[in-house]
Amino acid sequence: MSDRITVEELAELMKKSAGVTVASDDLQRQYDIGFDALGIDSLGLLGIVGELENRYGTPMPPDAERSKTPRQFLDQVNSALLAGA
């Protein structure tokens, strides 16, 4: 586990928490596309945040679950992880 959440980990969590499969290469290319277009609804994103909090043992910022795109989301959670490190 790296100290940064990667696009690969996000892809894995999308599959695990919401049952939405997007290859990490594709997710990288769709960095700015909306989660809704990817098929991740608000409950799905909430589940991903919860899973990350359990994995890293640290709370994620409240805005993380309101992120619209993978880029926004990774920026949010990684800045929290950096701040917590």
Add this chain to the structure above:
Amino acid sequence: MTEPHPRRAAVTGIGVVAPNGASTESFWKSTQEGLSALGPVTREGCEHLPLRVAGEVRAFEPSAAVEERYVVQTDRFTHFALAATDLALEDARLGQADTGDAPYSVGVVTAAGSGGGEFGQRELQRLWGKGSRFVGPYQSIAWFYAASTGQVSIRRGFKGPCSVVASDEAGGLDALAHAARAVRRGTDVIVAGATEAPLAPYSVVCQLGYEELSTCEDPERAYRPFTDGACGFVPAEGGAMFVVEEESVARERGARVRATLAGHAATFTGASRWEQSREGLAEAVRAALADAGCAPEEIDVVFADALGVPAADRAEALAITDALGAHGGRVPVTAPKTGFGRGYCAAPVLDSAAAVLAMEHGLIPPTPHVFDVCHDLDLVTGRARPAELRTALVLSRGLMGSNSALVLRHGAAGAS
């Protein structure tokens, strides 16, 4: 002034996922042959529970039936509903091309008695095993007995009137009746039905308090309504979805009208008050016949509720005669559910599917495991009985006291 043509509710598609067949065709084949799908409860975690026999749907692989996100986000009872809806829409030849431009013309109605017990159990185990932070957010919607209506609507893009009937096991019939009313009021299509998945350990434990539940270990003897050996009912999972469509709209697009939902009524007589259910069920039948404009003698076959509890069986046999008069002693009665179990709200919907198929094939399916009938009924046992069937009556009662009756007419009967 001429009266506008009355809107009538027609069944144009049927999708079945049942213990004795995970498609409408296989369900009918097993049902008309009287094959039994009752067997030991094999679900993990149920080994030590006193419920020994159930109707499990074994020939169903969720990941083959629905997209991964629905496998992850919804419960088994919703998987059944989504799969049965696909089968029903395919049967009705009603696709995206027909309804995509008019999403508000299609609604959804379902009924469910127990909701998503398997999903809920998994999340509750996380709650008490690991802590609240390990409960997944989809728990908030997946367990809910309204989930299937919502998920069918979302997955198919149906934005018409959607609802959930919560009225006990008889709710399965009430959902079909609700669909018929919505169609008569102006919605062109309603996808309606009921599915259940009550065989997770948590759900089974919830049922153990029902004194009507059969805990017999022998699949041959566990569910034998209308006999001296009646010892309760065997639960089941699965269910059916129907495409209910305005008849003239259906005929216009060249759809096959398989049956019409001609009449319905429901009454309430209180939980486990089986003696009183006689009057309630008889009244539901009388009112359903009146709603359908149908004389008692027109009923060609009755699909019985068949609870398998002596007092309830007696009440049902008497109710049939109370409501149908002398014809009640002559009309063929059947209870094919003794071959696959009684799936709560799904039970009367599977009976309705069997009733439509019986009318189409001119064949009354038998009542498996039942041989010596101890009531004054012409119960069809042993093998299917050929008969010309134009009108069927489906009966349902719930453990909590609902009584419901539905009159179905063969599709060709409505052609003009």
